[in-house]
Amino acid sequence: MLREHGAALGRVAAAYEADRTRQEDLFQEICLALWQALPRFRGEATLRTFVFRVAHNRGLTHRMRQARSAPAGHRAGSLEEVAERPDPRPGPDDQADSARRRERLLSALRALPLPARQVLTLTLEGLSQAEIGEVLGLTENHVAVRLVRARRMLRDRLAPDSGGAATGAGEDRR
Amino acid sequence: MKPGDDRELAGWIDTWKAEPGPPEAARAAILRRVKRRSRNLLLAVAGDVVITIGVLVYFVPRMVRSGHPADIAGATAVALLTAVALVFGLLNRRGLWRPADTTTAAFLDLAELRCRRSLRLVRFSGVFLAVEIALLAPWLWSLIGRRPGYRPFGIDPWLFTGLWFAVICAPIVGWLVWYGRRVRREAAELVVLRRALEE
Numbered sequence: 001m002l003r004e005h006g007a008a009l010g011r012v013a014a015a016y017e018a019d020r021t022r023q024e025d026l027f028q029e030i031c032l033a034l035w036q037a038l039p040r041f042r043g044e045a046t047l048r049t050f051v052f053r054v055a056h057n058r059g060l061t062h063r064m065r066q067a068r069s070a071p072a073g074h075r076a077g078s079l080e081e082v083a084e085r086p087d088p089r090p091g092p093d094d095q096a097d098s099a100r101r102r103e104r105l106l107s108a109l110r111a112l113p114l115p116a117r118q119v120l121t122l123t124l125e126g127l128s129q130a131e132i133g134e135v136l137g138l139t140e141n142h143v144a145v146r147l148v149r150a151r152r153m154l155r156d157r158l159a160p161d162s163g164g165a166a167t168g169a170g171e172d173r174r
Numbered sequence: 175m176k177p178g179d180d181r182e183l184a185g186w187i188d189t190w191k192a193e194p195g196p197p198e199a200a201r202a203a204i205l206r207r208v209k210r211r212s213r214n215l216l217l218a219v220a221g222d223v224v225i226t227i228g229v230l231v232y233f234v235p236r237m238v239r240s241g242h243p244a245d246i247a248g249a250t251a252v253a254l255l256t257a258v259a260l261v262f263g264l265l266n267r268r269g270l271w272r273p274a275d276t277t278t279a280a281f282l283d284l285a286e287l288r289c290r291r292s293l294r295l296v297r298f299s300g301v302f303l304a305v306e307i308a309l310l311a312p313w314l315w316s317l318i319g320r321r322p323g324y325r326p327f328g329i330d331p332w333l334f335t336g337l338w339f340a341v342i343c344a345p346i347v348g349w350l351v352w353y354g355r356r357v358r359r360e361a362a363e364l365v366v367l368r369r370a371l372e373e
Binding site for chain 1: 279
C-alpha cells in the first residue's frame, strides 16, 4: 500500500500542511488511519478512491486540530484565520528549477480555499471527476463547476505578477 | 474532461507528481506508531475491564458480606452505577466507529456526531459524579460512624472524608470543564469548515 500510494499520500499531506515536520506527522497519521480503515474495505469503491477518502478526511481533521491548538490571539474564532507556518527548508532560489516550480505550485495550492484545493489535488493525482465525486461526496456536475473555478484561482495565483504564490506567503483561506 | 486533456493541466500534473514521496524513515515511524497505538488501545480496554471486574468481583461482594444494611445499600449503589456507566458508554459510542473512508460530507457529519456525543459524555459525567457522591457519601459516613475513635492520618474522619471527595472530584471537574470547552471549540471549527466546503 505504501509502495503504491505512499508518494500520493505524501503529496496530499503537503497540500494540507506547509511545515515539513508536521507534514511528516500528518503523513503518518494518514497511514495510521488507512491501517485502521483497511480491514473494512469491501471493494465498493476502488482502492484508490478509498485511499484518497481516508487521506483527505485525515487532512480535514488535521486542519481542525491545528485551528484548535492555535494560540487564542491567532485563532480569532475562525479556521480561516489560522496562518500557515513557513516551510523551514532552504528557499526556492537554492533549489533546482523543477523543485522551485513544484514549491511554487504547492504554495499556490495551499493558498486556495479548501474546496478548490481538494478538487485540484485529486485532479492532479489523476482522478476522474466521477472518482473525485466519490471521494468528496459530490455530484460530477458539482465537481466540474468546482474544478473550473479552482483552476481559474490557481492560474491567477501562479501568474507572474501574483506575489503570494511565488513567495509562498499567500493567505491560506481554507 | 479528463486530466491531461490540456497542456496547462498536464504541466501542473507533471510538476505536482515530481513532489518526492515520503522518506524511507517514515515507514519505520509508522510501524512504531501502529505498535504504540495497538498497545494503547489494548491498555485502555484492559483498564476498563480490570476496573469493572475489580469493583464487581472484589469490592461489591466484600460490602455485601458485612451484612450491614448500609453496606448492602452501598454495594447496590456501586453495582448500579457501574452498570449505568457501562450501558451509557456503549450507547454513547454507538455509530462512532465507522471507518474514516466515508466521503468528505459524510465524514463531517460523523465528526459533528462525535462532538455531540462528547458533549453528552461531559453532561453525563457531571451528573454521574453528583449522583455518585450523593449515594456514596452517606455510606462512607455510616462506615465512619461504626468505627468509633477512627482517625485516618490523625485527622477528623468527617474532615478526611470531605477532603477525600474534594481531592477526587477537583481533577474530574477540571477535566470536564477543559474537555467541554475543547469539544465546543471543535464543534465551532466544524461549522466553519462545513461552510467553507459548501461555498
